[in-house]
Amino acid sequence: MKDFIFGTRPVIEALQAAQTLDTIYIKKDLGSELAGELLEAARAAGVPVKRVPVERLNRLTRKNHQGVVATVAAVTYYKVDQVVPMLYDNGENPLLVVLDGVTDVRNFGALARTADCAGVSALVIPERDSVSVNADAVKTSAGALNYVPVCREHNLVKSLRYLRDSGVKIVGTSDKRSVAHTAVDLTGPVAIVLGAEDRGISPEVLELCHECVAIPEFGHINSLNVSVAGGILMYEAVRQRLADGQAAPAAQ
Numbered sequence: 001m002k003d004f005i006f007g008t009r010p011v012i013e014a015l016q017a018a019q020t021l022d023t024i025y026i027k028k029d030l031g032s033e034l035a036g037e038l039l040e041a042a043r044a045a046g047v048p049v050k051r052v053p054v055e056r057l058n059r060l061t062r063k064n065h066q067g068v069v070a071t072v073a074a075v076t077y078y079k080v081d082q083v084v085p086m087l088y089d090n091g092e093n094p095l096l097v098v099l100d101g102v103t104d105v106r107n108f109g110a111l112a113r114t115a116d117c118a119g120v121s122a123l124v125i126p127e128r129d130s131v132s133v134n135a136d137a138v139k140t141s142a143g144a145l146n147y148v149p150v151c152r153e154h155n156l157v158k159s160l161r162y163l164r165d166s167g168v169k170i171v172g173t174s175d176k177r178s179v180a181h182t183a184v185d186l187t188g189p190v191a192i193v194l195g196a197e198d199r200g201i202s203p204e205v206l207e208l209c210h211e212c213v214a215i216p217e218f219g220h221i222n223s224l225n226v227s228v229a230g231g232i233l234m235y236e237a238v239r240q241r242l243a244d245g246q247a248a249p250a251a252q
Contacts, residue, residue, distance in 0.1 A: 027067035101196030109140025119249030
């Protein structure tokens, strides 16, 4: 079950109180001065806004929504530039998983579950064209999303540039590359980038990858589920780090 806040003023107040909202839905033709204030507050808070028909809002709630409904996030969102310095300050070796366009809640939940087991430092998702971290996602993750920080970024390309500048190696995945996933050094600070199953990693993100790897496939389908591919890569990083003599990451 989702938690909602409805009404223009209550949503503005929630934003001003720094409540973590997942998405704000606004009626398509809503254009009042108060609506403008809401849009500005949402922009400042980095909360995605979607213009939708009033019928969509009516399906979300039967209350007097005044053309505005917000969904409350099931977790607290962070930013990459908050998490990475903290990891370095704590003497940790960052291992991040960046999801470029993953929208299926089941895949996201499975990835989060594996990420927690593998000691991943954080998951990174974009504000738009991404899964919502709602109660369904937390349930699908078997509760792992209560432990793995999720960084929601307005501009994924800018965030990846920040990671590069912070000494993090960006490793992408592509079935068009011949480098095996076991041939790339994952022992240092690494961000593994996984793309959407239908289109893969976007070209802008792919350009920022230091290296791209492919997982060998020998069957007829030649299309691993993104959560399976992610699990293989996360545990390849774990294998390499343990072989390198690094201690297993402490539980977060």
